[in-house]
Amino acid sequence: MTNVSTPPQRALVTGAASGIGKAIATEVIAQGGRVLAFDLDAEAMALGAKEFGDAYVPFAGSVTDPEVVEEAVAHAEVQLEGPLDSLFNVAGALRPAPIVDLTVEDWDFTIDVVLRGVFLCTKYAATSMIAGGKGGAIVNIASVNAHMPLYAGSAYAAGKAGVEMFSKNAALELARHDIRVNTVLPGLVDTPMAGFIIQNDGIMGEFNENAVIKRPANPSELAKPSVFLASSAASYVTGTSLVVDGGYEIGGYPDLSRYL
Template identity: 40%
Template structure:
């Protein structure tokens, strides 16, 4: 284990990461395993989850893979039982699974609206119910980290139900922070800004669009899944033991840059 692993003190803890077959979820699973955690890699795409878990094991880490759709209560009940049997009770849950259906709200179909909410919001609730129950039953202090989005803070026209679901996820996290506090369980969120993942890669295929997006970010670069993984690992650890109910924007300063877009004239001499 490296110095970061010692600092985070996550060694041996059972961590469950949903949507961990790619992108931010996969990066988070790898990061948690690298600092000594035992990781359950959950994804509805079983082959992708298995590949990430196998990579972790080959690197000397501890991981299992589980195929499950977070919007399916029966699948989650099975996943929770598998984690308990194979690794022990969950101590860290990362609610990362998400889907995106971009369209104007007035033309958005009910099916697409329901699908996004069922995965991004209801799925997070269902996962919390089954895995927080393990923490409570085992009388273990725990941490839940929900992966939101900057679109939950700033509306993005044409993003359909996505931003709505992420705004709801932020409130879900805050409510859970109060309800779970008596059990020693913390609930926080991280909200990525512009991050290149398989879910968003279509937005970067046009070099001009990619360059324009990067120019908007004060940090002068696009976010990487590893940037989010580091923030999630911190919130999951005891180093963040007095932090709960918060939503951390991990966006390279993008959310702070609104006023710099306003045209300005030279300041007159006084």
């Protein structure tokens, strides 16, 4: 039987220089698509462009700046030769501290990257998709901490919970334009942002006691379901959340504050 699923062809991926973002970009390209890679790390993206050639178009900037995001989407339309058909909001930030020690600056920084960035990229990418008249798909990477509180991670957990509800609102509003919006909720993933957790024997000892699958995910294990949600194989899926955590949510989360 012929596989009739159509993968993303013109995708904007935030946080594409490393971790889950790079894995999603890699998966889109492996399935024949092209990517506008949007990240602050210009040096890492230059390596991606060298690795993938014309299929990986780097764009350096912050997802928290509306003018930069609008420019990134416009650049994608030119470089990818058409309106976007998919957006993957992956860029994230985590500055752990107990609430009483958390600075206002760190709270604002985390919420800006985690939630404001998703709003801005969705706003401008959806505008591109609507103008193109062919619909599209948006996949927002939240976290299992949208459902579970995170010791010393209140801003991160609150922001990710906001991403999940924002995605449901976006799915409701954009359905009339044939744009689907879904959320992926990872557990612990072996990425640079989670490095301080994975390299800490105490935290990982607690993780392994509680986790069902006793290891962090590889970023590629998040990329495949994320790209599935943006493909035509998921054409009747919108406004939902896919938990990809190896059963972590049912196991429990370590107290990060003990290790700060």
